Amino acid sequence: MRVPSRSPGHQSGPPSPAGRHPRVAARPRSADGPDLDAYREAVGELLVEVGALAAASSTKARQVLIDQRLREPAITAVLDDTPQGAIGARETLLLEMARYQPNARSSASDLAALVRIYLLSRIDVMWWRDASTFVTDAEVHHSTQLVDLEWLRRRGLLKFRYTEQPRTVLGRGVRAVRRRVLPDATPRTAGLLFRRARREVVALLNDIAREFSAATVVGTPPLWVTSLVRSAEHQYRLRRLGYAAMLPSGHCLGWAVDVEMAWHQRFGARDTLAGILLDRQRAGELNVIDEGQAWHICLAPSATRRLRRAYEAEMGA
Template identity: 90%
Template sequence: MRVPNRSPRRQQPRPPVPYTAPAGRRMSVRGLANSSPDGPDLDAYREAVGELLVEVGALAAASSTKARQVLIDQRLREPAIAAVLDDTPQGLIGARETLLLEMARYQPNARSSAGDLAALVRIYLLSRIDVMWWRDASTFVTDAEVHHSTQLVDLEWLRRRGLLRFRYTEQPRTVLGRGVRAVRRRVLPDATPRTAGLLFRRARREVVALLNDIGREFTAATTVGTPPLWVTSLVRSAEHQYRLRRLGYAAMVPSGHCLGWAVDVEMSWYERFGARDTLAGILLDRQRAGELNVIDEGQAWHICLAPSATRRLRRAYEAEMGI
């Protein structure tokens, strides 16, 4: 947590300044903003997904399995939804089959961010925007690939030099480390978010610049004493993604995390500081500007960087690091 300096304390947070895309930013030829003549209309897609979720919620009973399948068959073929799914590597048919399989296998549990079937469908369908954006990107298949990739930088190296505007914790690697973590949570249960922490403390340069940018905006919009932006998950290997699935997490495949372009940021913890809505507004402003895809997953929100923003953020990273 930030320690206030001796300057006068701000009594009220400043309202967040609505995010707007920098002037002159080029849009991708594949239409990566929310509305573009060259690609799917993401506003229409998100709206159609929202309408579908209402119907899925009404068919939540176990006896409604057949009705849910018919509903999915019909709704995924609607133009607003089909336009996005057709533009993913799996295509519409593959996405439909994967979603139906996910629904058939779904078992609610405390670890999963999908509290019910409707939440599972929402997370899956909204995450297809990530996959559509980055359909030509290579997956980090193994843990070793993540550890040794030259596309990623070490966050700890940056943190020690004061170059990060966000925080994170790593997963304990030993029995002793896990024991210390458990004791700390019992003594100071709300001092940090209740998260397993990062398995890989590595990230793409553009993602570092994005998180620094959001972190600065969040700090400026909140009162002294509000902790900085907290990141709970960054890049993952496909190997680790399947580990998470076996443990019961709603870890979708393919995933923007396994491509290195998706991040999870803590949300619920900021309620105790009165800052959750501020952070939500910052993220949604950037989604409206076409820079992010945002998925509300409860305790944490999933965000994925749009390809149209990478050039600006790479320049920002190089400027911050003095490259």
């Protein structure tokens, strides 16, 4: 099974509109941008060393390691092109590591996973450094940049599935009963708080869902989305609950998505979906992060024009 957090190539192993923050002035960058293959490879090597220093007594050694490795050109090239810069990213990562407490909710099962998620998510932030953050829940609900998924779903225009978070005590009770009676009928996910997404992201998910359906046997469930756009307000709520919700985040910019992976293992389709996502990463269309049960994907700016045209053609917009 290929793991997106170690390198961009094939690998074998276990599966693993108002009230926004002001834009940050863009720094000069090369025409082609940093070498993301080299960055992912350097991050993968760093993770091996972090794993070897997992003991609590190795805190100082881990800090020295982070200090040294984040100065490597392949890593600095990406981090220096984020709003925080390389120094700010280093300080944030060290703070995240110092605060880290493993828990069942977090996709960061250990310190190495935390480092992997943070560093690979910086690709999202680098790509979308000039995008505005959805700061509050109200901004997400009222933004004209986002479309209502339920409106599209009811018209049969979505090829993927999702579930919403129950809003009432009754709704939560019904969800709990359904899970007891049919525990594997759907993924074990809290569901979407915001059923809204950018048009380009809808087109991307429809495209992936069609490819996934064509590559799997009849009866395989469709692509399942577990998280889309989030407000920074909600991201802080998730952090307080113990989730590995990074800041800044591609979710809070509207360009990142989490898709269910573990549930598809029951149907023998997890590897197929992983291959589709990693192929798109190699093509430069996505950034992919293995977060265990779900994989995080973020759309690259270079793919937005094509996907916007695809959305308009498909939806008759």
